[in-house]
Amino acid sequence: MSRTRLLSRIALWIGGPALLGLLLPLQRAWMPGQGSIGWALDLFAHWQPLYGAVWLIACMLGALRDRRWLLGLPLLALPWLTASPAAPRLEALPDLVVAVANVNIRQHDPDALLEWLQQKPANLVVLTELSPDYAAALAERRYGGFAHHALHPLASPPGLGVLSDRPLHNVRVLPDGLGALRIEADLDIDGRAVHLVAAHPKPPMATRKYRARDGLLRELASAAKTRPTIVAGDLNATPWSSALLGSDLRSLRRVSGWAPTYPSEARGWFGIGIDHVLVSSGFAGTHAERGPDIGSDHLPVRVGLRWQGE
Structure with a gap:
């Protein structure tokens, strides 16, 4: 097996779980309960920066063989987009x-x-x-x-x-x-x-x-x-x-x-x-x-x- 092909397979092995992890907050927002497994799903949802880092590595490795992997890079924005809402920010002295x-x-x-x-x-x-x-x-x-x-x-x-x-x-x-x-x-x-x-x-x-x-x-x-x-x-x-x-x-x-x-x-x-x-x-x-x-x-x-x- 060529080195490029091996790296492409590694991209698939690590990219799939990372992508599922990046999508978990959407599931937690729309379907928060999930009965007896809800707490386990919630624990997996915590690690968004890690999933983002792994997804980036997967995209870079996959792109060595197929440049279409680069189309997945915008998904790196998901941790920012799926985080709970932040309060407005002011450039002012605090009360x-x-x-x-x-x-x-x-x-x-x-x-x-x-x-x-x-x-x-x-x-x-x-x-x-x-x-x-x-x-x-x-x-x-x-x-x-x-x-x-x-x-x-x-x-x-x-x-x-x-x-x-x-x-x-x-x-x-x-x-x-x-x-x-x-x-x-x-x-x-x-x-x-x-x-x-x-x-x-x-x-x-x-x-x-x-x-x-x-x-x-x-x-x-x-x-x-x-x-x-x-x-x-x-x-x-x-x-x-x-x-x-x-x-x-x-x-x-x-x-x-x-x-x-x-x-x-x-x-x-x-x-x-x-x-x-x-x-x-x-x-x-x-x-x-x-x-x-x-x-x-x-x-x-x-x-x-x-x-x-x-």
Whole structure:
């Protein structure tokens, strides 16, 4: 077998699965349920940048024998086209800067997090996997200078916390029936009442957890139609997940990008982006960035928000 023919066969072997992977978000948006295999399909949908890279390689190898393979290059745009809707972007100073950090249940030292927040200040910080030891260390360090806080630490991953430089009102800790929690609170942003939800649904590795995660995001999206809302946390969903896709979710839009945040090894480049900030209509983003290694298996994210609604 000639070398060119062998490379063409390799292109077919790797190109087929890559193309199916690139098309999965369309299936997740149009048919999100899929019964007992829905969670598995959703996990495969996460890896759009990887599928794009493999598809590019397949096209280049295939074109060595048949230049018609180059007609497939426009499909490289699919990860951008199929990602969940992003909030509008403004070139302006933010009204509010929000950071999200999964601090890892096994981590007890917040110094790296607080050093980052000192260098890159935020008005609001959502912490997931907050342990009692980590919360106690934050208290010893005066919560990094944040005047207001709502912490619900646990000796297990559902622990949550919110640090804020603005008062938090009507704070509630709500379970989902599977052990996951969310913190809801109201805060004032320049005279405007905004509803905050800090969330960390269970990883959707089984049907019940998958449905609970998707159900939570749809519930929050429905509520966001009637009031300014910020949803932040480790959502265990990428921009191509059924939890963030679909016409019934368009009232919440991503401000965070889709760069990988988990796992944190190699700056996350071999992982997936599951830590997000979502906002209701009326908000625009001014910037979005990933933070440094803070001793967790996740990288934090930091975004700027500006109100542009009525």
